[in-house]
Amino acid sequence: MSLAFENVCKIYSSHFGVVVAQGAFADMIICLTEFAQNTRFQKVSLQAIETLKGTVPRMLSCPECQLSEKANGASGTEATNGQPKKVSRNAKDDQMVKFWFPVLFAFHDILMTGGDLEARTRALGYLFDTLVKYGSDFPAYFWDTMCHELLFPIFMVLKSRSEIVQMGIQESVGMWLSTTMIQALRNLIDLFAHCFDQLERMLDGFLDLLVTCVCQENDTIARIGSSCLQQLILQSVKKLRPEHWAKILNSFVQLFETTTEDQLFSATSQSSGRTSSGSSIQTMTAIPVNDIMAHINEAVRDEKTNGENSLKINGLSEPALGEGDEEYRDTNASPGNERLTLGPQASAPNADQEDYRQQQHTQQPVVSDARRRFCNEIMTKCGLQLLMIETVSELFSNDAVYSEIPSTELLRLMGLLKKSFTFARRFNGDKELRMRLWREGFMKQPPNWLKQESGSAATYISILLRLYQDDQVERRESRGAIESALIPYVPGFYFSLSPSSLTLIRAADYA
Numbered sequence: 298m299s300l301a302f303e304n305v306c307k308i309y310s311s312h313f314g315v316v317v318a319q320g321a322f323a324d325m326i327i328c329l330t331e332f333a334q335n336t337r338f339q340k341v342s343l344q345a346i347e348t349l350k351g352t353v354p355r356m357l358s359c360p361e362c363q364l365s366e367k368a369n370g371a372s373g374t375e376a377t378n379g380q381p382k383k384v385s386r387n388a389k390d391d392q393m394v395k396f397w398f399p400v401l402f403a404f405h406d407i408l409m410t411g412g413d414l415e416a417r418t419r420a421l422g423y424l425f426d427t428l429v430k431y432g433s434d435f436p437a438y439f440w441d442t443m444c445h446e447l448l449f450p451i452f453m454v455l456k457s458r459s460e461i462v463q464m465g466i467q468e469s470v471g472m473w474l475s476t477t478m479i480q481a482l483r484n485l486i487d488l489f490a491h492c493f494d495q496l497e498r499m500l501d502g503f504l505d506l507l508v509t510c511v512c513q514e515n516d517t518i519a520r521i522g523s524s525c526l527q528q529l530i531l532q533s534v535k536k537l538r539p540e541h542w543a544k545i546l547n548s549f550v551q552l553f554e555t556t557t558e559d560q561l562f563s564a565t566s567q568s569s570g571r572t573s574s575g576s577s578i579q580t581m582t583a584i585p586v587n588d589i590m591a592h593i594n595e596a597v598r599d600e601k602t603n604g605e606n607s608l609k610i611n612g613l614s615e616p617a618l619g620e621g622d623e624e625y626r627d628t629n630a631s632p633g634n635e636r637l638t639l640g641p642q643a644s645a646p647n648a649d650q651e652d653y654r655q656q657q658h659t660q661q662p663v664v665s666d667a668r669r670r671f672c673n674e675i676m677t678k679c680g681l682q683l684l685m686i687e688t689v690s691e692l693f694s695n696d697a698v699y700s701e702i703p704s705t706e707l708l709r710l711m712g713l714l715k716k717s718f719t720f721a722r723r724f725n726g727d728k729e730l731r732m733r734l735w736r737e738g739f740m741k742q743p744p745n746w747l748k749q750e751s752g753s754a755a756t757y758i759s760i761l762l763r764l765y766q767d768d769q770v771e772r773r774e775s776r777g778a779i780e781s782a783l784i785p786y787v788p789g790f791y792f793s794l795s796p797s798s799l800t801l802i803r804a805a806d807y808a
Contacts, residue, residue: 299341313355314359322399323399327403330349333411342411405450418476421477424447441498483528485503556678557717686714714754715782761779
């Protein structure tokens with residue numbers, strides 16, 4: 298191995314121009330890549346990567362390479378007028394693919410399939426260093442090629458687990474995700490900010506990648522994705538135009554919708570029921586019935602033995618009672634666990650505590666793996682929704698971001714926070730649903746979305762108040778929409794404003 302590499306290095310050092318002139322440049326790069334990917338001789342691997350790094354400046358200074366300044370100076374003038382000869386686009390395209398692409402793909406290949414962490418780390422650094430240093434001279438079509446064939450595929454593993462096998466690192470995928478991929482994501486965001494003029498056309502692809510990262514079950518990757526989303530906005534905030542903000546807000550819409558567990562409230566009552574006293578219950582549409590139970594029961598329908606339900610699902614014969622969004626009233630908060638409630642219907646908490654005793658249950662129900670996985674999926678979405686609320690709160694506490702975003706887009710974002718608050722409030726108000734989830738063994742204690750309810754409400758009110766008090770021309774032009782969003786929620790609260798904080802006090806508690 299060492300002797301073979303030495304011979305390749307001699308050819309590289311002494312006959313580089315001949316290799317380029319004979320059209321074997323790509324073959325030489327492939328040969329160096331193979332040496333860099335070997336796992337038995339780390340010294341040879343690292344030396345091959347360093348040689349690949351030195352290929353770029355040498356290629357650009359080689360007279361035989363059509364991309365070099367020497368080659369253009371020697372053959373780029375016309376005898377008639379002495380003006381530089383114009384190179385056709387097709388010819389330039391061919392040269393970019395012939396010389397630049399093999400070098401950049403070599404770093405990408407080592408990054409994706411290299412078995413040594415040090416080799417992957419160096420290849421990752423050299424790939425993005427090269428793009429940052431020379432990328433401003435790349436034409437737009439070549440950036441499209443780089444993004445679709447080299448950069449975005451680095452993160453394909455997040456969308457398809459089958460990519461793990463193709464990468465050849467199935468055993469160490471956890472290490473690859475926690476080291477190489479996370480660093481690659483940070484470098485990619487820095488590259489976008491540095492080459493914004495060349496990459497702004499690809500904003501949709503960058504945002505789609507970040508949305509995929511945020512929606513991962515892995516908390517670390519999700520938080521890294523959220524952090525990178527903030528960095529993408531912060532580093533380019535002065536360059537973003539209205540059309541860019543519209544795309545960014547579309548991504549926030551996708552994130553909030555993806556991390557909302559709509560199955561909790563997606564069903565409608567199909568028949569009327571009766572209360573324990575025998576009085577009729579009016580059938581309602583779009584009420585918060587226990588659709589989650591139906592979904593789980595369908596997933597584990599085959600888990601029956603001796604003609605009986607081995608899961609011991611109880612309490613499903615009676616439909617759950619619910620309220621619509623506008624008719625909701627808080628009757629389930631217990632003392633010491635009050636919730637932040639918005640709207641004219643806000644009232645003081647009910648003094649009666651919720652009864653969470655497992656009546657008529659002689660033993661803890663059996664929870665299948667399918668049920669547990671479904672519950673974990675719900676809790677994961679709940680955690681991601683909290684992460685998005687936190688992201689919005691941190692991002693728009695930044696003065697530069699707040700001042701640059703158009704009022705129309707910021708009001709769209711406020712609509713997402715309002716929807717998140719409404720969803721959490723409805724869930725917290727559905728005592729029957731929460732009790733049933735607990736009694737069926739999905740959770741160790743009755744679930745609640747209190748953090749989501751209070752966090753979304755506080756962020757919603759604080760940003761709207763800042764908009765309302767803003768005297769900028771654009772903010773004043775949107776004053777009507779701001780008032781429509783803010784005023785319906787003001788009567789239930791007193792506001793204590795200070796330069797550094799905003800305090801919301803429930804009017805009923807204040808009295």
